Amino acid sequence: MAGIEDSARPRLARHVRMRFDATRGRHVLLSPEAVLVINDTGAAIVDLCDGERTVADIESELERRYDDVADGDVRSFLADLVAKHGMEVTHG
Template structure:
């Protein structure tokens, strides 16, 4: 797997990671053996689009349909941090 996020990569959650709604905290969480990450609505939306089918460009386009301001670099930075933790994996096109 590549460690450098490219616009043609197709990100998806690593096998051991789950995106879930935490009814106690009333927010989405990313659960992994290494810990829990509390997500804001935007982070949960990004990860919900990481299905291994959509490219990074397609994820950004999908976000533009839901939010007024989407910055490509911020989306890539968010995904890069999760790739570095091995919570998100990248498939090549």
């Protein structure tokens, strides 16, 4: 996906936190403006986005953990979060 390179290092935006919402039984991303409910796969991706790991590292780790990780899913998820100002990406 354009804009999200292998060497990019994603992390949650400073104003966003991931929490498990017991009422919903799902992980959520909390920001001052919104609550975004994410599935378990999304939570696994976000959990790996520490600003140190690259997108390539994250994809490799998820492929190691799970049998079926479709090409482009991680980048698509991250691009969506970047567009919603929930994720920051540094390059290099």
